Amino acid sequence: MPNTETTLPADPSDAPRRLVIVGGVAGGMSAAARARRLSEAAAIIVLEQSPYVSFANCGLPYHLSGEIAERDDLLLHTPESLRASLDLDVRTGHRAAAIDRAARTVTVTTADGSYSLPYDALLLAPGAVAVRPPIDGLDHPAVHALRTVPDVDALRDRVDQALAHATGSRPPRAVVVGAGFIGLEAVEALVTRGFEVDLVELTDHVLPPLDAELAPLLADELTAHGVALHLGVSATSVVDAGPVATSVPPGASGTDHPSSASRPADASGGQVTVTLSHGAALDADLVVVNVGVRPASDLARDAGLDLGARGAIRVDADHRTSDPHIWAVGDAIEVRQAVTGEAGPVPLAGPANRQGRRAAESMLGHRTTPQAAVLGTAIVRVFGLTAAVTGASQASLVRAGIEHEVVHLHPNHHAGYYPGASAVHLVASFAPDGRLLGAQAVGREGVDKRIDVLATALRAGMTADDLAELELAYAPPYGSAKDPVNMLGFVAQNALDGTMPQWQATELAEVMASTLVLDVRSAKERTAAHLPGSLHVPHTELRARLAEVRAAADGRPISVHCASGVRSYLATRVLRGAGLDGRNLSGGWLTLQAVHPSLSA
Incomplete structure (x- = not known):
């Protein structure tokens, strides 16, 4: 993937007159907004197949929990507001069905038929679609995803129905399949709503991107809030429950709730039984499946655009695809991991927004900043804990054959003599020359601050020596004279120079x-x-x-x-x-x- 700066024609007469953007939300709408700020003359058309063109999908779990009370707070813009503020032609319920690259047209289908839409520059921002695991009964009405506004609407309806049929002796139950970021947020939301929750994860620890030695902290927090963990197993089927839900074989699922043994189905007949690969059977009022996503690259594939090994759209430093008149951004594209160089999709909102901005500049002939490799910085709240990652994990470094030294430490998030100090559990990997390669943190306070500093350090190519010398804000309620980031640098220095083998x-x-x-x-x-x-x-x-x-x-x-x-x-x-x-x-x-x-x- 090229990583060189590209300069396109700056003459307004050479700039595209009609920009067609397929897909709204993060990347597409960022591109549309940036394009308008750069050009009042361009015609900018956004095609969005769903009813919602700009919504906060990262806020969906918090609406499910009730923390974001009003559904409309998730809807950032409407076609009308975008027309009024940015003069954008936003068409919801319009699906891009095919691309004719020779004619530079997009075939668009709607509820009323189809039409052909010409473009001078086309931007693909189709996002990603949920992976459908091999579970019999995945289409059962009790099974839900959590990616879109209609998803959360349907899930809230199911939650309300289950709560309505709950009794003191039979609280509502949910099975969540997938212990990634969204899965953990769904677990927290459902527990907050009063559900007993079983969490099923195919790998051997929760939050698979997290290094294995930090994951038990999250597991303990989950079990402390009554969540039953089923690790190293998969869900194999979802079927209607009988008059009495199937009992879980003794010891089969480790930390099952005592109440998960025999329980009658609710009066609505809405309960299901989820069978796991090791034979356990869990009864539930609803099932949430979030086991990952794949790039929504079918439109690009059918148009003959180059795709990567994992099905993502290949783009250059300006987000141009293999067709010089088509650009792509967001969850559907192939990006380069900044540390390992591994190519593949990274479905995160922050990179998608920045990509949309760069693509718009390129489409309109402006000199653009080269596409930055992606660090994969991410954070999640799990009840009272926060977990965050940036850069390469230990597993990815091993997979890439990159030599590294790992350091662990458990400093307080602020001065220990000031009330309320709690540990920040830090893991970081360094190259033999001292360069920071990746970092992860789990704790009750101060995790977001440290991971953001470390993400910045990674982007800047800082070393252990640089971390040791960072001048960070200090007062007892906020940090220590030797901040955890400084301590990370000190420990890494000692490990790398032989002072502390x-x-x-x-x-x-x-x-x-x-x-x-x-x-x-x-x-x-x-x-x-x-x-x-x-x-x-x-x-x-x-x-x-x-x-x-x-x-x-x-x-x-x-x-x-x-x-x-x-x-x-x-x-x-x-x-x-x-x-x-x-x-x-x-x-x-x-x-x-x-x-x-x-x-x-």
Whole structure:
């Protein structure tokens, strides 16, 4: 994918006279608005097949929960308001059915028939469509998605119906299939409305884009709010429930609600039974399926435009497709991941809006900024927790064969002596030269601030040294003199320059087999849980007991750990100062038990 700046003709006489935009919402409407601000002369026509051309789809779960009370608050603009403010010709209920590239026309179908619409420049912003997993009964009326305004309308109706038939002994129940961003938001919304919820996820942890050692924090938060987790399994069928809902086999689904055993169907006959791949059966009043999306690129494919390996529309740095008169933006296009270089769709509203702006500039002959590779920065609220990601995950770095060093830390979000401090759990990956490659965070406060700083650092190509020197706002209610972002830089510096050699929680089996494990926590902490065969020496006693440690190690490396990695860092420095081969567990026991849940038992 080219990444060079392109200059198009700036003479207004060379600019397209008629711009046709297929698809509204984020990318399409951003392009239409930017095009009008650049040219009062252009005719700008927007074709939207749904009744809604500009709505806040990211707000749909919060309308489902009732936090956004008024449905109309989700509708940002109407055809009438866009005509009045921007002189746009917006046509809802108009579907682009085919493109004749030679004639430069689009065949448009409506409820009243079809017509041919000529264009000078065509922008495709069709978005994405929900993936339909292989579930028998996926078209059952109880099964819903959560992507559009009609989706949330239908889902709210079903929620209201279930609540109306609920009783004290039988609260309403929902099964949510897919524990990605939208799935987690749907879970929170349904619990807020009074539902008992079963969450089904094919992978082995919730929020698959999150690194595995952070995901248990979300899982604990979900179960604390009564959500039953079914991980590593899929839904296979949805059928009408009988007079009595099928019981869940004992132990088959792990954290089922006690009330999910036998329960009668409601009087409306609206209950269903969802069968899982390991044989469990869950009764529910409604099912929400959100297992991902795929690019809505059929129109482009049928027109013969180039597509990528994952079916997304290929574009250049100016968002031009393989046809010089057709541009494309949004969830349907192929973009480049900024760190790994992997090409594919990234269905996020922020990039789509920026792409629409750049495409409009290119379509109207303006000098454009080259398309930036996408970091994939995203954030989600899960009850009292916030989880956020930016850049490359550990899994994607491994997949791309990129060498990296991972650091974990658990600092407070503001000064610890100021009331209300809580931990921000941070994971970040760095290249051997110190460049930040990706970061993730989970916590109750301060996550959004840190992930935005780290996303900016990624875009700027900053290193661990740069993070260590960032001058961030500090007052006790807001942060610390050593902000968590600075701390991330400090820890990465130590790991990369050899001051603090690390071992990772994923290396536990090898570490226990070939090294001395040194636990430097307090006696009380060790009593709660510890690694068998480890030597216990509190870090404050280490200097006085070095001979004991040296004898126990007997020439082996020493793998040190504490609760979070701070005391064990100090201990590692003591060991190395005494000529011993000490290594510090990145993230400490908090990370270790997240990777190995059996250690918590």
